[in-house]
Amino acid sequence: MPNRRKASKKDLIIQKASSMFREKGFPATSMRDLAESVGIEAASLYNHIQSKSEILQEIIFRSANECNVHFDHVVSSPMPVIRRIEALIRFHVHMMLNRFDDYYVMVNEWHHLEEPYLTTFITQRRTYVQRLEAIIQEGVRSKELRPVMPYVAMLTILSSVRGLEFWHRSNKRISPAELEDNMVNHLIYGLKKN
Amino acid sequence: MPNRRKASKKDLIIQKASSMFREKGFPATSMRDLAESVGIEAASLYNHIQSKSEILQEIIFRSANECNVHFDHVVSSPMPVIRRIEALIRFHVHMMLNRFDDYYVMVNEWHHLEEPYLTTFITQRRTYVQRLEAIIQEGVRSKELRPVMPYVAMLTILSSVRGLEFWHRSNKRISPAELEDNMVNHLIYGLKKN
DNA sequence: CCTACCGATCGGTAGG
């Protein structure tokens, strides 16, 4: 049997937890609240998961893995620097739009991870941002980009995407496609030579 | 006697609370932790403050007021649209760099406000972003700016600044001035016609 | 998957 997993109760618990961690934050979400949204008693949760912390770990490292897998894909594709950066921005916008709960929890609640997971996450994140910086650096050196500081451009790009939180909270008069294209253009135009 | 207030014990409590709310989040910060960092017993805090919630309110609405006051100042100054936007970006970068605890708590912990403060904050924030959108809209109409969607440009600008959180956590090899200029340029170049 | 329950900790109060 290939990777075709069916959604287990554990998956349901994690999905509901992701939504609640996003809405109320990790510390403010109680296992009793979570149990109620799943439709069982709090004690019964522990037949499917080990602890509250384990749920947070699963949410965060699943999302982090998706980011890393996509990054590898971009690196292995033959594209000019500006296209690589565009592909990475679009990916993060997609995560924020389509995988909102999980991605938001990773970005906003990671500091509630316990050791050794906290250190692992911080290390992974540092590696990720350094790889992105290296791509920007390459573009600056080859003069495809304006002479920006790669570190600052990386911060600007990665944090911009967090603003899409407010689109989710809004009445959504703007389409996801418009949102994506406008944000990508703003950030890319800010890097390109003209 | 003019506005020259001396730093009271209440100010000290709020300052320490702001730092702890930023580090650990509002729900994960206990009044006992806070009392210890101030150097008194938990019960003694209540001679200076009414409740944990009140502290959060003070931190957030102080910062929000600063943002509104600065915005009024920018609106009343005769400057081209692009300079107004630049002044607003620089202000938010300064808040993130120099008033890190308070500003971070406002941006990241506002959803822990209780009613009616929560509604008040959300309303104030909506007004603020709509005023910023209106400035961008004006620039698009007058063709000073590229034909961006003001809503998306506003989200991109305001959320970019949040990335400076990672500069605070870093070894700070980049100076605040370089950080500010690079972020401003990235965001402004993305709006300007060339 | 439930009932019943544990020790720990929470925000906050009484009284001095």
Next chain:
DNA sequence: CCTACCGATCGGTAGG
């Protein structure tokens, strides 16, 4: 500003 303490709620376990 402290000691002593309150009821509520927390994450989690025992036992079936």
